[in-house]
Every structure is written in C-alpha cells, then in structure tokens.
Amino acid sequence: MAQQDKKGIVKPYGDAMGDGAVQLSFTLPGVSGEIAEEAARRLAGKMGIDDPYVSSCDDIGSEMTFIVLYGKVRHSVDIGQIKGFDRGDEKIPNMKVIDHMIEEKLGRVITAVGACIESDAHTVGIDAIMNMKGYSGDYGLERYKNIRAINMGAQVSAEEVVREAIREKAEVILVSQVVTQKEVHVRNLTRLVDLLEAEHVRDGVILVVGGPRITRELAKELGFDAGFGRGTLPSHVAWFILNRLLEKEGRA
Amino acid sequence: MAQQDKKGIVKPYGDAMGDGAVQLSFTLPGVSGEIAEEAARRLAGKMGIDDPYVSSCDDIGSEMTFIVLYGKVRHSVDIGQIKGFDRGDEKIPNMKVIDHMIEEKLGRVITAVGACIESDAHTVGIDAIMNMKGYSGDYGLERYKNIRAINMGAQVSAEEVVREAIREKAEVILVSQVVTQKEVHVRNLTRLVDLLEAEHVRDGVILVVGGPRITRELAKELGFDAGFGRGTLPSHVAWFILNRLLEKEGRA
Amino acid sequence: MESKLGLDKTVIDECRGFAEKITGDLMGFIQSHTTDSVERAVTRLMGLDGTDRIGTPYPNVLVDAVKRSRGLGQGIAAASADLIAYTGGALADAVKAIADKKLKLSDVPALDWDKRVEIVRPLAEAGLAEIKSRADERNSLRAAYPMSGPPLFYVIVATGNIYEDAAQAVSAVANGADCIAVIRSTAQSLLDYVPYGATTEGFGGTYATQENFKIMRRALDEAIQREGRYVNLVNYASGLCMPEIAAAAAFERLDMLLNDSMYGIIFRNINTYRTFVDQYFSRMINAKADIIINTGEDNYLTTADAVEKAHTVIASDFINESFAQRSGLPPRLMGLGHAFEIDPSIEGGFLMELAQAQMIREIFPEAPIKYMPPTKHVTGNVFQTHLVDMMFNVCSVMTDQSIHLLGMLTEAIHTPFVGDRYLSLSGARYAKNTMRGIGDEISFKPDGFIQRRAREVLGKAHEMLAEIVDISLVESLARGMFADIHRDPKGGKGIDGVVKKDDDYYNPFLEA
C-alpha cells in the first residue's frame, strides 16, 4: 500500500512501496561496450544498488561511454533524525508585517549592503532580493521603509564590500555567489570572512550569502550567519534579519 | 587531462577527470520540502556521493517528492578485474560463413525450437532472431540452410515448449521473455528448467534465453546456457550455438 | 473545420461504404451466435456476482453448469428464469446451491418463453437502470467539474497492486492527468473469467475486477473534488471476457474502455469468431453505459512497419467505426486509435506523422480519437526517449487530438514509475500550454510533402478496404493484412466458447 513507513524511514519508490527504485546516469571514461556496462553495474553495486540494470550504454566518442542505469537502492533514511529543517509549518509574514515589526520591536532603520562579489557578474539573484520590484510578487528590501538597502551590484571585490559596510555602518551584509565551478564561490566567500575578521567587524554584522547552489550548511561551514538557495524570496531574508537582530539583542 | 587512469580504475566523469560526477533521480514517498531535500542528500551520502546537490525537489502529489540530484561518487571500479566480457575484439562471422561452418564442422542440420513463453505475448524479439527477415539487416535463423528453426510464437506454455522440443528432437531451445515486472520472467524461466529436468532432457539441449532485460549472468544463474539482451543479432545466436555444440562434442 | 490536407471526400465516403460492407458480412454470424462470456455478462447485468468457495466466479459456475447440462443455445437468461422459478429465491442463491452441489440443473424444468421473459425482464431492467444512474451521475459530475479541453491527458498505472495504483493515480491527477487507465496483468486477457475482489498481485498490470474498479473510482472521485476537474477512469474490455468487463465497468462508472473489434484476434491469438461476437455485445453495453471505447490500431505499428503500413491503421479505424455503429455507439463514444510509431531516425518522419495525425483528425471529426505514444523505437536512454515523447506532444497539439496517451521516458524499461508519470505530465502540459492555438495558425503547403503523404496513405487504405470487401475480413486476418500477423479462423483461444443460438434464444439485453 502506498503509504509512508510509520516509523519515518523513507526510501525511494518506483512502483512498489519500499522498492528503492532509482535512476542514475553518468559517463565512464576509458571504457566501452560490455566492459563499460559491467563496470557501471559494479559501480552501482558499490553504491548499494541491487539488481542494477543498464538501460543504455552509448559510445560518446573520445573513448567515453554514457550510461543510464536503473536499480534498487538498499539504503534508506530516517527522517526522524533530520533536525533543524523547515517542516513547512513556519509561515513567514509579508513585507508590511515585517516592516511594522522592525519599527515596533527594533525601533530603527537597518542598513544592509549587498553585492555579487569578485568576478561573478550575476546580478539577477541579488537584485531579486534587493530591488524594489522583488521576486515572484514578493517586494524587495529597497521597498521596506525600515531597511536601507544599498545594492552595489556585481563584480564587486570583497575589499570594496567591507569598505562600504564600514562606511555605511551596515548591520547586514548580503552577498551573492552564482558561479561555483571549481568551488570558486568557496574561495571568494572565505576571503570575505577573513577580511571582515581582519578588520574586526565580523561580529558587528549579520553576514548572509545566497545563490542557487548555496545551502544553509555550506553557509554555516564558511562562517556565515545564514545561507539562502534557489527560490528565496526577499521576505524570507528580511524575516531572518529581523529575528537575528532581535536575538542578538537578547529579545527574540 | 582527459585520459583514463592507466591502472584501469574507472570512475564517472563530468568535467574534470576523476570528479566522480553522477546524476540521480528518484521519488521519496511521505516527505516534502526541505526535509525531502535533506533526506535525499543523506541518501546520496549513504551511496557514497560527496557534495550532493539537490537540483530539483518537486511535490508530485500523494505526499511524494521527485528529486533530481547531482554529486560526486567516491567509488570507482577496477576494470582489470572484469573477466569474461566481450572486449569488442571478437568479430562474429556472418550467416554465410556460420552456415558453411555448421556444414563443414558439424555436418548436420541443427533443430532449434523457439517461443516466447507463458503469458508473455511479445513476439517481436523472438521473431527478430528466428524469422527469415532477421533484425537490423542480419538474417534470421530460418534463413540458415543448416538450421531447422521452429518458431512457436508467443504465449506458449513451458509444457508445450518441452513437448515440442522432444517431439522435434531439438538440439536447441530458444525462449524469449520480455515482461519482467515483479520478476515474472524469473518464475517462468525457472519453471521451464524444472520441467526439462523432470523430463530428463535438460542435458540434451542447449538452452538459451533472450529479452531486453536478460543478462548473461541472470541466464547462468537460472541454469541456462546463455542469455542475450538488447540489440542481439541472429548471427550472435547462431555463432554461439555452433560453438557450444562443437564444444559439447569436444571439438571446439 | 476546413481540411488542411485537401483530402478527397469521395475517397473517404467510399472507405466508409467498404467498411460497412465488410462488417455487414459478419453480422449474420454475430447475430446467430453467442459466447460463454456474452452469457456470463448477461448474468452480471442481471445482478449476479460473487464466487464459490474455491474462487470461481458465480457467472462462470452458472454458465459452465448450464453449458454442461443443457447447452447455451437458449441463452443463460432462459436458464436463469428456470432456476429462479424452480428455487423461488434469488439467482445468486440458486447458483450457490449449484456450486455447493446442492442443486442439479438437470432437475430444473424448462419454462416457456413468456414465463421466462416475465421473470428475467425485471432483473434486466434493474441492471439497466443501475447503469443509467451511473451514466447520469457522470453527467452531473462533468457538469459540476468540467473536463480539461483537448487533448485529454491519459496515463496508465500498472503497479500490479490496486492500492499503489490508486495512490499513483491521485499523484497523476494532481499533475494534470485527465484519464487514468489501469493496465491489466499480463495474464488476464487469456483468463476465461473475471477475477474477483481487491487484488495486489499482478504482473505488468493490475487485475481488472469489479472491486478494483470501485476502489479506483472512489480514489478518483475524491481527486475530482479536490482538483475541480473531471477525471476519467479507463480499463480494458478486451481478451476473453470483453462483455463481462464491459458490464462491470458500466456498474462502476468507468468512462472509457479499451475495446477493439480485432485486437484480441491479432495480438492475443483469441479466436476470430469469438472476438467478433464478444465485441458486438460488449459494445452494446458500452453504448448503454455511455462509455467511450478506445480501439487498438496503435498496436499494428509495433509489429508492422510504421511508414509502409500506416494505411492499415486508417483501414482498421473505418472497420472499428462501422462495428461500433452497429452496436449503437454514437461517434462521440468512438475513441478510434492511431499511433506515433515512425522510427525517429527516419528523415522527415515527423512530417509524415503530422500528415497522418491530421488526416485521422479530419476523417473522424466527431470522434474522440485517441493518439498513442511512441513505444517501439524508443530506447533505454530515457533522456532521448523523453524527447521523442515531446515530439509526440507537439504533433498532438498541432493536429488537435482528443485523447492523448502520454509517452513515458522509461517505456523501453518498465511499466511507469510514479516519477516517470510526473515528468511525462509536466512535458505534456508544457507543450499544450506553450503551443496553444498553433493548429489554427499554421497551414500546410498545397501539394507539399505533408499533403501528398496524407493522400497516399488514404489511397492505400481505400485499396486495402476494397480488397477486404472481396476476400472478407476473416480472410484478411488469415492473410496477415493487419500488423503482419496471420490468424487462422479455426484456431486461437476461446473457440470452444462460441455457441450457435437456438431459435428460442433469449437475451433481454438485446431487446432494450
């Protein structure tokens, strides 16, 4: 019967509950034909996939083989053990409410400096969060009466961001990173944290990073206060800022 | 540099040799949103995938979530250890040559009985092997002068196949199985072997199975002499039959 | 709708005329014969249901018993009347007594015709009233929850377990499905009975049982309310029990049934005559229940070449149309089939598909034609198969198809997983929405490749039908003119179940 395990153990599902059905694709270099097929099956075996079925095995030139594979994964996950994730029950208030709460509870205008840093030229994401217009019908930070949002745009060096934050007495720094190949974002973000620490201002600001491949874990790991990924709305960010500031002042 | 590891260790490849890049998709029942995303990442972790990135996480109704995930698998496969697979260097001769060799070396006409057994109604595969016309430009067994090919069609019970093979003094039995859901093919094929053994004729025939999800390992496991999968050509089968018969007679 | 293909109307009319002759030639046989399954369907329509202790359905118990003792020539209704009169109780009780060997049919005296009619007619009327009330129910639901515009998205569920099927169907509905077809277990079409009760163990599909129909109908009715859109339930009145499944479907408000006049012959090796008799009666039931039939022409191009044998699809559509009409089905219930089966590697293949799909649309303007996805030439490279399915979506929208069975990226691998269906529905919705109105916007070059292809295919269908008029449909099947498969009219499964009617044969459902 198509029902989740009552104990909170989840496992991929194809057409029989518990079947562990997964689809996999990858390219194997340096092999072809039957050997590639068998290599793919063995690889799947190591991944804990039973009955691996190579549904296609295409020679793609340069001595490489593209594999599509189906099989049944043995592993499962206990979702009872997953803590600290949004269970979808926290309803985030809209701009009006948040703006009002900033005034009420915090009683001051928050300055936030934002930029897409280093060689990254992708403005669309940071603009979606900061510009008036906002994103998906959710207004951007510039439109909040109680947030002074300074959008520095893209290709801004970490040094410039730090300088501007200090100059403007920013309480919040918002950085965007979209290009992630060879972990260039990790390098850029680490540098920013180092600079802030060198200037002894790290503790004085809320440091937020966003981008399509940013996760909250990565952000924490790199020393940020928060990380926002795909589909973030400006109100999510404003809500986080407000709460974190209140928390900092021991008023959360 | 895009070159295979010299020691024969292969690993999936995306854009940097050795990166282990794989794509995965599956459906998780009973979870949604961030929890589903995290569950997917943890599952990937158990499969030996580093840096799992959930690139999409879609609610598909009935409390299920469809996940697409990219990541870097830690495992690799030593192809030096893969034995007994076609390395693509064996060139299979064409019908004319095989037919001539049967006459020369075996000196008799081989009778082969073929069918798609039990409830399976898929004739196209067995026809591709047996009918005159053949498959992909490779002539079918009926066209071989030295093979008497009896195609019983589809939906033939295992009993009927055994009966016909005995009646026609067949040296070869060819069975096809296309429907595999809930392992119905395994059930059907096992029954056929049992019947042949019960009739004490198993050793007198070469027993071959084919179908899109048949692998040689499965065939061996079930007690068949050979198994042929996707894209098999009639000449592959004829070549195998000839060689196996010669081998049986100690003349290979 | 103006013709985009410049098809010759007189050729089309002649095709229809040929088809009428072809089916007409068989009506003598059809009307003078009945089958085990027709008779079992009659018992079901009179309200008989349930099984004996070892699981044999009562309709089988009764029909087999009658067949053994006095034969089926008079019809099961006659025997039922006799039984009811003799036992004085409900038919089911009498059958139970037979099953329990407490009652011997040879002890039951035969009533005269009028008496039999008097006893059976109320039962038949109750059955028909029940069916009518189901059809009315459908109409009011469709008024309250209108269906999507064409093409209707049709997906299959085939887990083998009716409860999994239901959960997966509900997911599909949430993602835009308009029709849910529960594929039957591989073995079922050759069973000479309809399994009973809820089932969880099928292979490549789920057993069609009346209880399973009910379970799925309930799940879909809830989904209809939630989504605000009517969703059609589909099953198979095909195989050795066509008429019985039609009866069960009528009671459970199924909306569509796979129901072809020749599929069983060609693809399941069921006896030719058995099939012709069964299809006739099953379609009569469908007509009463207002159920759309889906014919099976798509299958032809899985065994025959889709480029060279495209005309066999059209020819068969004309034949299915004519048979359907003879059973009383109006065009709005004729879901004539055709398929997108041209090898994707053929240059210009899509243009041929456009021509053929458009042609069928124009030849059967009132029919809810059913367009079937690519299956044979797709591969286990699911990404590529997904694209072939997308081209099918494109063709469907461009040519305004009515029912669109969605292709699945895993077609070459397994019956659809729940995630496969989601992906497929997303793609089809995308095509329908982004291309909305394209059919109206484009026209085809006069005498261009597309128009010429359509003309050629229609011409060949015309020729083929003319030939069948000469040699008979039975002979054409023997010669392998459909799907390249040859069927001896004296062979095939279920031939024993064909029975000549006596002069006093009685079947209350042939009257109404």
Next chain:
Amino acid sequence: MESKLGLDKTVIDECRGFAEKITGDLMGFIQSHTTDSVERAVTRLMGLDGTDRIGTPYPNVLVDAVKRSRGLGQGIAAASADLIAYTGGALADAVKAIADKKLKLSDVPALDWDKRVEIVRPLAEAGLAEIKSRADERNSLRAAYPMSGPPLFYVIVATGNIYEDAAQAVSAVANGADCIAVIRSTAQSLLDYVPYGATTEGFGGTYATQENFKIMRRALDEAIQREGRYVNLVNYASGLCMPEIAAAAAFERLDMLLNDSMYGIIFRNINTYRTFVDQYFSRMINAKADIIINTGEDNYLTTADAVEKAHTVIASDFINESFAQRSGLPPRLMGLGHAFEIDPSIEGGFLMELAQAQMIREIFPEAPIKYMPPTKHVTGNVFQTHLVDMMFNVCSVMTDQSIHLLGMLTEAIHTPFVGDRYLSLSGARYAKNTMRGIGDEISFKPDGFIQRRAREVLGKAHEMLAEIVDISLVESLARGMFADIHRDPKGGKGIDGVVKKDDDYYNPFLEA
C-alpha cells in the same frame, strides 16, 4: 525566400536607416581615439608575443612603458619603429630589454613619420599575410570537408582545463557538433591583458590564450579529418581585450568570435567609450581574418522580460549590423544573436518565439544568425529542461536558423558535463532530421497571432531606434534601454585605457 510574416519592408528599411545614424554619430569619437588594447593588438599583429619573467605579456610591457613615458597618442606602431631603429634588433628583443630594465624608453629618439612607416609596414604586412594564409587554409579545408547544412550545432566546452576541453570537444564532434566554443574563465573579461600559454585552471570556463587556441585547433583539425566535416572553433573577443583576442584568433584560425558592440558595457560594466573603440578595431581584424562574429543580444532577455522587451533584441541587431558594416564585415560574417527566453509557463509562448525567430531570419536573410537556447527559465529538473531545449530545437528548425547554440539540460546547474553535451546533440540531431523540410511546408495564418506578434515587435524596435537617434546610443545605455541595465558613460572599467589620438597617430592596420 518569401516573407511568411507579411512584414512591412519600409519599416525594416527605416530601422536600418536609424541604426546607421546611431552608429554614425559615434564614428567621430571612435576614429579619433585608441585604447590600450587596440595598441596591444597592434603589437601582436606585428608579431609581438611572449611574457616577461613575472608573466606580464610583452604587449602589455611595451604599451604600458610607452604610455608611462611618452603616451600612446602617436600609437604603438610609432614607438615600435623608434625602438627597432634604436636597438637595431627585433621588437621582442627591445621589449625584453625594457622588461629587464636594460632599456629606457626615454632614451629612444623619435623618428619621423616616413621612417616609422618604412620600418613598421613590413611587419604589418607579414602579420596580415599570416592571417590571410589562415583564411585560405580555412577555405580549402571547408572545400575538402564541407560543413553541415543549417542549423549548425554549436556547443560550449567550459571545463577550465584546455586538455579536458579538447577531449570533450572531440566527443562533441563525434556526436554531431559543428561549432565548438571554448567558454572563458569567469574572471578573464575584466583582465586588462591576455593570459599566456596552455592553461588548466579556469572557473566556469578556460582562459583564452593563443596557445589554448592552438591546442584546440589542432584537436579539432584532427576531428575534422576523422569525421569528414568542417568544425568551427569559437572563442570570445569580448571584455577588456577584444582587439587582442581578435588578433590571436586570426593567427590560430578561429572561425567565430563572440564579439558584440555593447555586451561589455551592459554586462561587464566596461566603459562605454572603451568598448566602442575596441569593438571597431577588433571587428576590422575579424573582417581581415574572415571570422564570423556572434553578437550578444540573447543576454538582454536574461535581465529584461522576454515578452515585453523582445524588440530590444531586434533594435540591437540593427545596431550591431551597422557597426559591423562600418568595420568592413560583410553580411555573411554577421552572426547576429537572438534567444529563446520566453518563460515556458506562458500560454502561447511558443507562438511568440516562432514569430520572433522567423522575423529575425527574414530581416537578416544573408546573415548567419545565431539562435541562443533557453537559459533563464529552465530549472534543475533536468528532464523538464531537456524538453524546453527540445522546443527550442523545434523552433530553430521550423524557422531555418543558421547557428544554433544547443541548450543543455543542466543549464541551471553547472557548465556542461561531457554527457550533457552528448544528450543535447542527440536531441538536436533528432529534431533536425525528423523535421527536415518543415519550414517549407508550413505557412502562418494571415493576420493571425504569429503575424501580429511579429509586426508588434518590429514596430516597437522601430520606435526604440527612432528614440535612440534622438538621444544618442550612449544616452540610451545610460537610461537602461538595453537589458534594463544602466551604464554611466563616465564610469565602468577600462576608462583609463581610452586615449585621444595625436595628429600623427600611426596604425598600419587602419590603412590596409
């Protein structure tokens, strides 16, 4: 080719007239100024290459030194002549001496004009001869190994490692690619020099260096022989070093270059004037090298709305066309860009795309227009993105595009993996083959949605161009009329590199 859209030819002609005025207004500035990069390109064209011990390219060493000592107003050719005369050796040796601080420019006396010409002209002629021989080579290869018919399949490689790029490119060629574009590292366009040598460490792309060009050219030339089909090599003459990359590309027989008159301004915040001067000279080099330019209009719809701002693409195409013409590029080298960026969830979006793609095809009939894939609205659901890319393939074939940059199913995730490219090429080949000839077969309804959309977009482009004639192109950029991005003509990177020419400015490549 007859117009399928019924576009008004006088509107098109007026747009061309406006564009000519718009670019004409800038020619005064362009011709009276040079830039660091133009001058560095001149040194490269005269044969200067290599780097000093800390890796600074000789062209930079020389230009910077001249700039510091006597300024660039006379042009680098003039200074080079002086140096050569003074040292009596090769230019490279003189530059090495400067780098090694063994030579001070202030010690080098200035020659008179005629003497300078006498010294420099042979070097320039040698450079131009080299470029010409590369173009001839291309012509003979294309004669021996003809290119595929349109659309040409264009894919990017972007591993960051030139050797991986080469292996992946060769795989792509085996799967049908006709153009291989090596995407540059994210940081490169803002570097005010061209990196040197083979590189294996880029981010989101591989550094454009002359050595990398050579490595890739060699790999492709081998593939060309193997596949029997000419394959084009593409890179980026964009960013702060447009003219220099054009020079390197000319020497290494690249076939296409991303080269836009405004992209650097809008998307990389490079100074407006710097870009206008650079693009002019870089395109002159492209003209001499017979290199097709690819303009960047596709980018506009990643920041602006694709439905509302479709006309900005056309307007920009007219401007890019006019600028290209002023640099001496014939239409056959104008790979004007446009994109398939309409949100897939918009009803009828595909019809708009059809209209726009067809319109560009008709307005620039001789240009090898470059059609760009969906990027912004695709998601990490790679199966769905693959379908959006397929609709793009369909539109491309239906409207007969020339260069077709393939969409990748992983667009929203990472720069393409080798397997992604394979899937993408398979899909595009399928569309091209199965739909072959469709453009010829279909026509659009007179005054239907498609025709009206085309007319509307062209009308708005006409309006926009008229407004720019009034306010100037520089002001239109300041007002954010392209891509919704505002650029202050006094800001932006590289402004320091713009230099007013002296009266005795000398550049041998402006003469030829």
